[in-house]
Amino acid sequence: VQLQASGGGLVQAGGSLRLSCAASGRIFRSHVMGWFRQAPGKEREFVGAIRRSYGTTHYADSVKGRFTISRDNAENTMNLQMNSLQPEDTAVYYCAARTANIVLSALRVAAQYDYWGQGTQVTVSS
Numbered sequence: 001v002q003l004q005a006s007g008g009g010l011v012q013a014g015g016s017l018r019l020s021c022a023a024s025g026r027i028f029r030s031h032v033m034g035w036f037r038q039a040p041g042k043e044r045e046f047v048g049a050i051r052r053s054y055g056t057t058h059y060a061d062s063v064k065g066r067f068t069i070s071r072d073n074a075e076n077t078m079n080l081q082m083n084s085l086q087p088e089d090t091a092v093y094y095c096a097a098r099t100a101n102i103v104l105s106a107l108r109v110a111a112q113y114d115y116w117g118q119g120t121q122v123t124v125s126s
Contacts, residue, residue, distance in 0.1 A: 002027045005095045008120030019080040021095030027115055028076040030097040035080050036110055037091035046108040085124045092119040
């Protein structure tokens with residue numbers, strides 16, 4: 001397994017969860033790692049991403065100010081801290097990696113990523 005997401009669960013609205021994505025060393029050296037989510041009946045959507053260079057982060061407008069992506073270089077792990085969760089955040093969350101660097105507009109496109117984790121369910125109750 002090259003990418004493995006964990007940390008999902010059930011939380012009440014307003015609560016927090018922290019997702020982790022463990023990567024093999026080779027995959028963790030990818031230029032871009034990101035998080036996507038997919039709710040039932042909806043397309044997979046971009047949540048946020050982090051570049052290896054300078055740790056630059058990018059977020060979807062829907063999560064900006066509530067979610068934070070970070071990298072733990074010692075553990076080859078990417079984390080997603082999710083605060084102020086709302087029922088509309090309910091989805092399966094996937095981590096992904098792209099080996100080559102990419103412009104911002106393409107960074108939000110799922111098809112641009114080379115590797116995917118298996119997903120972890122996040123459910124936010126009202």
